[in-house]
Amino acid sequence: MQGENKFQITVKTSFGLENILAQELKDLGVTELEIGNRVVTFHGDKTLLYQCNLWLRTANRIVVPIRQFHIKNQDDLYHKVKNMLWEDIFDINQTFAIDSTVFSKLFNHTKYAAFKTKDAIVDRFRDKFGKRPDVSTDNPNIRINLHIDQNNQCTISLDASGDPLFKRGYRDSRSIAPIKEDLAAGLILLSGWDKKSTFLDLFCGSGTLLIEATMIAYNIAPNLKREEFGFFNWKNFDKDLFEKLKDEAIEQQIDFDKKIIGVDIDGRVMGMCRANIKAAGLTDKIELHKKDFQDFKAPFEKGVIVSNPPYGERIGEKVDDLYKAFGDTLKTQYSGWNAWIISSNEEALKNVGLKPSQKIKLFNGSLECKLMKYEMYQGTKKIHKLQND
Numbered sequence: 001m002q003g004e005n006k007f008q009i010t011v012k013t014s015f016g017l018e019n020i021l022a023q024e025l026k027d028l029g030v031t032e033l034e035i036g037n038r039v040v041t042f043h044g045d046k047t048l049l050y051q052c053n054l055w056l057r058t059a060n061r062i063v064v065p066i067r068q069f070h071i072k073n074q075d076d077l078y079h080k081v082k083n084m085l086w087e088d089i090f091d092i093n094q095t096f097a098i099d100s101t102v103f104s105k106l107f108n109h110t111k112y113a114a115f116k117t118k119d120a121i122v123d124r125f126r127d128k129f130g131k132r133p134d135v136s137t138d139n140p141n142i143r144i145n146l147h148i149d150q151n152n153q154c155t156i157s158l159d160a161s162g163d164p165l166f167k168r169g170y171r172d173s174r175s176i177a178p179i180k181e182d183l184a185a186g187l188i189l190l191s192g193w194d195k196k197s198t199f200l201d202l203f204c205g206s207g208t209l210l211i212e213a214t215m216i217a218y219n220i221a222p223n224l225k226r227e228e229f230g231f232f233n234w235k236n237f238d239k240d241l242f243e244k245l246k247d248e249a250i251e252q253q254i255d256f257d258k259k260i261i262g263v264d265i266d267g268r269v270m271g272m273c274r275a276n277i278k279a280a281g282l283t284d285k286i287e288l289h290k291k292d293f294q295d296f297k298a299p300f301e302k303g304v305i306v307s308n309p310p311y312g313e314r315i316g317e318k319v320d321d322l323y324k325a326f327g328d329t330l331k332t333q334y335s336g337w338n339a340w341i342i343s344s345n346e347e348a349l350k351n352v353g354l355k356p357s358q359k360i361k362l363f364n365g366s367l368e369c370k371l372m373k374y375e376m377y378q379g380t381k382k383i384h385k386l387q388n389d
C-alpha cells in the first residue's frame with residue numbers, strides 16, 4: 001500500500017482532548033497535522049486510515065472528505081451530488097444514510113439538505129442501473145456526512161468508522177453511568193501516567209478507566225476486538241491489508257509488571273466490572289477490591305489515581321462528605337502519589353480540601369466537568385522543593 005495516493009483524513013474527538021489526539025497521531029507517524037475544535041486533520045493513505053481506526057484511543061469518529069464544492073441554490077446541491085461517482089464507492093445492494101450539519105441560509109431545515117443529497121444519490125443509481133439502493137437509518141452500510149457552512153461551501157465525507165469508536169466491543173450495555181471509553185483513555189493520557197507505576201481507580205464502577213489503562217499499559221490497540229468498521233463496506237476495502245495491520249497490532253503488545261487496581265463499594269457494579277474486563281480479555285491483568293475506598297489499604301508501590309467519583313447528579317444524592325473523605329484519604333494514605341479526579345460538581349470538589357495543581361475543562365457527555373490534579377508530596381511541598389533543588 002506504500003506509495004498509494006494520500007487523501008485527507010479528519011478525526012473527531014471531544015472538547016479538550018485535541019492535543020492528546022494529535023500526540024496519538026504523531027505516535028502513529030503523522031508529521032503534519034492541523035488541530036481544530038474537536039477535530040484533527042491530516043493527509044494519509046489507506047494504511048494510516050485503518051491504523052487510526054484500530055489504534056486511536058481518544059477519537060470518536062474518523063471521516064474522509066471526498067468532495068468539496070460551492071453551491072448557489074438547492075438544485076445546485078442536487079446536481080453536484082448526482083455528478084459524483086457513487087457507483088465507484090458502494091454497491092446498489094448496500095444501504096446508506098446521510099448525516100447533515102447545515103449552517104447555510106439556502107436551507108430552512110438541515111433535514112431538507114440531507115433529503116436533496118439522498119435523492120441525488122438514489123437518482124444517479126436509478127438512471128444508471130434502473131434500480132436504487134435503500135436508505136437505512138438504524139444500521140446503514142455506508143454513512144455519508146454532508147456539511148454546508150454559512151458561505152454555502154459543501155463538504156461530502158464518508159464515515160470510515162461506522163459506529164462511534166468508543167464502542168470498543170467490551171462493554172456490557174446494561175452498565176450504569178459509565179464514562180465513555182474515549183474520554184476514559186483521554187483522562188489517563190492527560191494524567192501523564194508513566195506506564196511504569198501502579199494505576200489505581202478508587203471508584204472503578206464498570207471498569208472503563210481500568211480497561212483503558214490496561215490497554216495503554218500493554219500497548220493493546222483499543223479497537224482490536226471491534227467486529228466492524230464503516231470502511232469494511234467501501235468498494236475499495238483492502239481486507240488483506242486490514243488483517244495484516246491487525247496482526248501487526250497484536251505483535252506490538254508489550255509487558256507491564258506493575259499493578260492495575262480497581263476499588264468500588266457496590267457489589268452489583270463490581271459484577272459488571274468483572275464481566276467487562278473478561279469481555280476485554282484482561283481478567284488476569286487487573287486486581288479488583290469490593291470495598292469502601294477509605295477501607296482500602298494504599299498499595300506499597302506508588303503510582304497514579306485516576307477516578308470518576310459520583311457527581312451527586314441524582315436527586316437526593318449528597319456527595320460533599322464523600323469528596324471530603326477522598327481528600328482526607330489522599331492526605332493520610334497516598335503521599336508520593338498523583339491523583340486525578342473528574343467531576344461536574346464544583347461545589348463538592350471544594351470539599352476535597354487540597355489545592356489542585358492543574359484544572360482541565362472537559363465534558364462528560366453533556367456535563368461540563370473539571371479534571372483536577374492533586375499532587376501528594378512526600379512531606380511538605382517545601383521539603384519536596386528543597387529535595388529537587
Ligand SMILES: C[S@@+](CC[C@H](N)C(=O)[O-])C[C@H]1O[C@@H](n2cnc3c(N)ncnc32)[C@H](O)[C@@H]1O
Nearest residue numbers: 178179203205206208264265266292293308310
Ligand atoms: C460515576 S461511577 C464510576 C463509573 C466508572 N468510571 C465507569 O466507567 O463505570 C462512581 C462509582 O463510585 C462508587 N462509589 C460510591 N461511593 C464509594 C465509596 N465510598 N467507595 C468506593 N466506591 C464508591 C459507586 O458504586 C460507583 O460505581
